Amino acid sequence: MTSPRSDAWEKVTGRARYAVDAVLPNMAHAAVVRSERAHAYLTGIDRAEAEAAPGVIAVVTAEDLGDLGRRFGHIVPDHAILAVDKVRYYGEPVAVVVAETPHQAADAAELVWVDYDDLPALTDAVTALASDVLIHEQSYVEPGQKFLDVAPAASTDNIAHRNELAWGDAEAALAAAATVVETTTTFPLVYGYAMETYNALADWQPGSLHVVSTAQHPLMVRRELARMFSLPLAAVRVEVPYIGGGYGSKSYTKLEPLAAAASWAAGRPVKVTTDVEAAMYTTRADGALVTVRTGFDADARICARDIDIRFDTGAYADNSPLVLTKSINRSFGPYRIPNLRVRGVAAYTNTSPASSYRGFGAPQAALAGELNMDMAADRLGIDPVELRRRNLLAPGDTIIDGKRPLDADLAADLDAIVFALDQHAFERDAAVQAGGDQHAADQHDAVDVGIRRGRAVAVTASDAGASPISTAQVRMHADGSVTLLVSSTEMGQGSRTALAQIAARELCVSIEAVAVGQSDTRFTPFEWTTGASRTTTVVGLAVQAACADLWDNLRVKAAESAGVPVDDVVVHGGRVHLAAEVSNTVSGLGAGGDVVGEHGTGLGAGAAGALGAGERGTGAADAAPVVKDSGSGLTPAEVIRQWFGADAGEVVGVGVVRRDGATAVLPPFWEIGAVGVEVSVDVATGEVTVEHLVTVGDVGHAVNPDLVKGQDLGAATQGLGIALWEEMVYDGEQLTNPNLVEYRVPRLRDTPRRITSVLAERGDGAGPYGAKGAGEGALNPVPAAVAAAVGRAVGVWPTELPLTPPRVWSLLQQAQQ
């Protein structure tokens, strides 16, 4: 059910605390001196003038960092805190100035003089892969080193990572195919633009490090900081208040080492912030050049796909090796493909480092893959929806051997999209006809003369990179209310609300009785990451497990208080009973332990009605605790008070998720993207208007439908941004549009004229109540769908995004030739 967001009041009154609002006593401010070359040796840094400037406390360069572990990078430790010996992209941090005020720091940063010895700048992947000039002259990878299933490339020939996936014999099958259709697309360099730009406040003290930052994955950052500063994990505290937008762009370590090193050097807490330009230098998404060749047999069934992916990963690897691996898995689509070969390379280039961004390799690959399906449909003379239907995998089919079978019904999703698109077209035509008089019809035609329309659908399936490592803690207080502790970060997705709903439902309390703490590694329990749309599913399972553990502990306490064996105590209807009391009224209950076991894991799977909340598909969050059906037994609060012998105390439940049980098979779910668009193109200007956007949130179960729809529309809108406007443009060494005037993101008046948001709730997920993840899915197919729709409208298939008016106009010119 939809519960209002628990953070809404704070956020509409301006009271919500974000990392950028954090202050510490005696805090100083940093300004970063950034490279003005894309690729050069550092031959000297003159900081005397800066050091003498008013308010300056310290000017820090790589050589000051002494024996601090100077490099970070959770897959390839290639990233120096401050450039050592050479710079690899325009905007790379070279020095950091710490001063009393931000203005003083910024002024002094202008007085740091850096000398360079220039090297050729390799600013795109094709150039970098062909060059003998090396961006990284050494390998940082220990043999055998791995992060998840990714073993990074040990070579340094401008390759950050290389990977492959294949089965059957794609080459032979393509040679034998009745039709082969080839598509090559360029996916632009894009910037996630979270409105709160990267920032970090660090306080280093002997033996401890406290950081407040915009990190999506505080535990990952903790691990890297602990290593770099030779501290035990427990001594590093990473606190993450509300995050002003993440979308994957704040995954892993960003500014935290810089702030921590500045604090270490200056002996003060130090805050580092970024403006939009510096944020664009900090992380972007991987650009991609992708070629897809698909072979079809005479019945238009796919016999093979051969895919080549080339990422522009920028100067440092960050998470791109994993993004590439995922892109490979997501490139061929949820189709039956007897023969497959996908080859991927992530190239180092002298541009801003790339890493995770919403969709995580899926939009890059799907642009070529799904556009290719449309081009094939055209060539084969088949409706593109029909072509997809003919090749789609069915629920339970294998997508990739050894992974979870497909847990979604894509054909049904497609039906929903087509229905919505048809309905819109029908209503539009009906409206014109209903006008009746000739004048209206004429006007409509007149307006339509300069307009071309096109529509398209696209589908994607992503193996959610949601490593099932998660911990949750529920603390029930003496009045029965609950504090839920998780380390999932709240960046707008509403996880605190959704997880509170799950806890409320499991514990039969109202949602108001559940408080969720902010992520803080000192207090909240371990969480792998907040990304890959994992939270509701994976953390939700941990919350369920924690609630089950809490019930168990309540039973133990009740048994001790009553002086009976614990097996004689059961949980029923949100209360704790002696088994003898309920055995008469409730049939089918086994031993107490079984009942509780069922309670913890079974609610979603339709647990016995006796358990109260189980049968109520909408959850118990909206209702008072289910106590009415029992005239006896104790409430959890009574159990707690009885055991402590006072109106005091608390009982804690801990839940852990690992690769086991519901999450034994990876991925924990396939995240589905299924969208349709109708666009109109103004022939005179090349301007594209999105007339209708249809998203299907194939989420198994929507714990909070409003939140899911919010995720879908937000994600799809970012997809529209990539399709139509967003692109980081390099001209030579330098990014030419490092600001929001020239890097254009979707605005209010760009919103689609009509939006249809469908939720498909088929209970087919492994998460709580059958839930699967949401958050990325609706972005992934959007760039492809828009490209295909524009292609249909203008009569020429686009090959690169974004489809700005000049690009579309030139497609229109090509169409005329």
Next chain:
Amino acid sequence: MTAPAPTSTVVRCRINGRDVEMLVPVRLTVAELLRDRLGLTGTKVSCEMQVCGVCTVLVDGNPVSSCATLACDLDGTEVLTVEGLARGRNLHPVQEAFMDANALQCGFCTPGFIMMAVALLDAHPDADQAEVREWMDGNLCRCTGYAPIETAVTVAASRMDAQ
């Protein structure tokens, strides 16, 4: 030799009903004054070039980008920020509408949108959809896809109209 130009100046203004008199560097922006000097961190900053609207506050009732306005220019003005909107525990109808319409996710853009909507509805209490779209087009939101924000402003308009 002429005296160097003063680098600080005294500014007297009223912020959320509170009288403020401060010596401020001439280059201090209104956003810096609010956030760093007065602890009013509800006003956010993002683009720092008058494109995104997150820093919008009202100066004498007019929406202003606080990132691009100097604090010294506030002398003699009345400033309203998101913190000053509610009457005690009672939210402004625009704030309520944003809650009801689920018009926020990360919430970083929210104060700016709310202040812009307040300015709009003060100027045009019966704003129609086209006016809402025009006024709000200068505020960016990266999370919501805007539709719920548009709804919130429209809902607030009709509620305020009904009052």
